[in-house]
Amino acid sequence: MTAPRTVMITGGAGYIGSHTAKVLRRAGYRTVIFDNLSAGHREACLGAPFIEGDIRDTASVRRALRDSGATAVVHFAAWLVVPDSITDPAGYYRNNVLGSLATLEAMAAEGCQHVVFSSTCAVYGEPVSVPLEEDHPTAPISPYGQTKLAVEQALPHFERAYGLRSIRLRYFNAAGADPEGELGEDHTPEIHAIPRAFDAASGGSPFEIFGEDYPTPDGTCLRDYIHVMDLADAHLRALQRLEQGGASATYNVGTERPSSVRDVLAAVERVTGRTVSRRSSPRRPGDPATLYASAARIRAELGWVASRPALETIVADAWRWHSTHPRGFAGTARTEPA
């Protein structure tokens, strides 16, 4: 019997990273989570080996790679609040770009040659055409999107010089939660539409609809909500492809189904049986009317398909976790590594 391969997951105490770690462990990998807990939760590691460290510190990343024997990295660690990236571009470039470069440098030094990188549809900027295909021009509007594109663009240089192969996954709007109820989304402040709608439905501040005069069927923005377990599956397939000797590549990960803000609120009301209080606010600068993916490339090349594409399913899974964890991971028993 061969020993399980070890994968280091930067940002694995966060939302998408913790779900992906669970899916990788179920597929037979050993996971080591590397996270500075700036936004993540120790409880989200579910008892898997955890190293508290910062990706900006090459020496710590090197030590973690060496000590864990990791043969690949799934690199989630980043900050992702678009408005914060506008007020603090220095911090965002330092964390997302310098942090990623330090991680890649550590990988090159330790001979760890496979990386799956968390990118975003924010690299496209204002769409020229939808659905967005990977060859669509990249022109990010926000510093956040720029930081992700900068790392994408560095990766081919690391491949030429150090042999480091990469798959860049451009996620659309991550949503939903582990259907088994162990993991979910716990961001402070909460920036994503579905958990914000839950808060509004549970007596919190009204849900702000930013712009109701877009050229869309109901006037609100259209987005592509992708179940976090489907995202996790895309990482598993990407990792396996790299291990099989597959070439570096860039893939969108989305359902190809646009849903409006009003569709989200209606789904939340159906699932929770509660009314979502709401108020109308002006458009936010840099919010395109319509963003949704073409996932044709990842379907054809990695055999990936969204297994939970319905908004209703995404909202129901998210609500199961949210309603049983009203304070997020606070109050969840912490499992220590065995």
Ligand SMILES: NC(=O)c1ccc[n+]([C@@H]2O[C@H](COP(=O)([O-])OP(=O)(O)OC[C@H]3O[C@@H](n4cnc5c(N)ncnc54)[C@H](O)[C@@H]3O)[C@@H](O)[C@H]2O)c1
């Ligand atoms: N959530 C989305 O809808 C979405 C969409 C597109 C792309 N992404 C990308 O996916 C990744 C994960 O997003 P998420 O929603 O899970 O975010 P998250 O904030 O829940 O997770 C990010 C994790 O990275 C950690 N981290 C941040 N900076 C670090 C550093 N310097 N050193 C070590 N750890 C650090 C945080 O503590 C956190 O646990 C990010 O790279 C993000 O840009 C997310």
